[in-house]
Amino acid sequence: MSDYVLLTDATQFISTNSATLLYNQLTVPSLQQITHPAKLESLALFRELIQDFCQDINVEVLYDIQLAVDEICTNIILHGYKDMEPASITLKLEFDPAEIKISITDTGHPFQPKQPPDINLHATAEEREIGGLGLSFVFMSVDDLQYESTASGNITRLLKKI
Amino acid sequence: MEISNQDFKHCTLLAVKGRVDSSTAPQFSQALADVAEKGMYKIVVDMTELEYMSSAGFRALLATQRDCKKYNRGELILSVVPERIREALELAGFTELFKLFDDNTAAVGHF
Numbered sequence: 001m002s003d004y005v006l007l008t009d010a011t012q013f014i015s016t017n018s019a020t021l022l023y024n025q026l027t028v029p030s031l032q033q034i035t036h037p038a039k040l041e042s043l044a045l046f047r048e049l050i051q052d053f054c055q056d057i058n059v060e061v062l063y064d065i066q067l068a069v070d071e072i073c074t075n076i077i078l079h080g081y082k083d084m085e086p087a088s089i090t091l092k093l094e095f096d097p098a099e100i101k102i103s104i105t106d107t108g109h110p111f112q113p114k115q116p117p118d119i120n121l122h123a124t125a126e127e128r129e130i131g132g133l134g135l136s137f138v139f140m141s142v143d144d145l146q147y148e149s150t151a152s153g154n155i156t157r158l159l160k161k162i
Numbered sequence: 163m164e165i166s167n168q169d170f171k172h173c174t175l176l177a178v179k180g181r182v183d184s185s186t187a188p189q190f191s192q193a194l195a196d197v198a199e200k201g202m203y204k205i206v207v208d209m210t211e212l213e214y215m216s217s218a219g220f221r222a223l224l225a226t227q228r229d230c231k232k233y234n235r236g237e238l239i240l241s242v243v244p245e246r247i248r249e250a251l252e253l254a255g256f257t258e259l260f261k262l263f264d265d266n267t268a269a270v271g272h273f
Contacts, residue, residue, distance in 0.1 A: 040185035041185055043183045043184060043185050044183070044185065047181075059246075060246065067216060070183055070216045071216060071217060074183070074184040074218065077184070078184070119254060120255070121255040121258055122258070123255075124259070125224060125227045125228050125231055125259045126231070128224060128255075128259065133220055133221065133254055134217035134218075136253070136254065137217050137250065137253075137254075140253050
């Protein structure tokens with residue numbers, strides 16, 4: 001590294017940064033998976049995993065991913081496992097140089113997340129719809145959302161460009 | 163998440179610190195309801211040390227705002243809102259519903 005410090009050429013400087021970036025990508029595991037009970041207390045544990053996984057990613061991307069996962073998992077916990085024995089949620093994170101792929105698997109009632117209607121910005125506090133905000137946040141925070149319900153469980157796949 | 167209260171002559175300042183998600187929002191919601199139950203409907207929520215807030219926290223704010231604005235008896239205002247949370251407020255259209263202040267002195271002085 002000290003050799004690079006001596007170089008003043010801009011191109012060399014950029015390549016040093018690229019080397020550091022590459023180094024970080026190689027040292028951070030490119031795939032992580034964790035399963036926790038479908039309880040609200042698990043939300044903090046999922047956020048921690050995302051934080052560890054995204055330590056070299058800018059904080060805005062990190063926040064967006066944490067928020068999207070939080071909202072999806074909250075829906076699964078409160079609605080997906082309604083009137084049934086709560087099982088678990090599995091969160092999988094996969095690194096790609098240009099994007100992070102996130103998958104959330106549960107075995108509750110299938111629930112396809114849909115983009116809520118546009119928020120009426122002119123509604124008063126009294127008129128404002130109280131539901132749907134979580135899903136609005138999800139769609140605002142990620143670049144793509146795919147949902148699949150199979151015999152082995154429901155999978156919500158999120159994609160975040162970095 | 164941690165909450166602390168400070169009573170002023172014309173309002174209560176409630177500082178919320180850390181992370182508000184669906185698991186901690188009920189506690190946040192209860193703290194806001196406790197202030198209103200004392201008959202104090204002029205509330206400043208100080209967000210200086212707020213790191214994160216999901217939709218559950220926003221819903222608690224909206225429910226309290228509805229309660230406070232009833233009969234024109236008061237309102238809930240927000241102070242020192244971190245950038246990322248301000249963006250979420252804007253996207254949710256909440257900047258139309260809550261007045262935002264850059265510091266607590268100005269916020270408390272609003273009442």
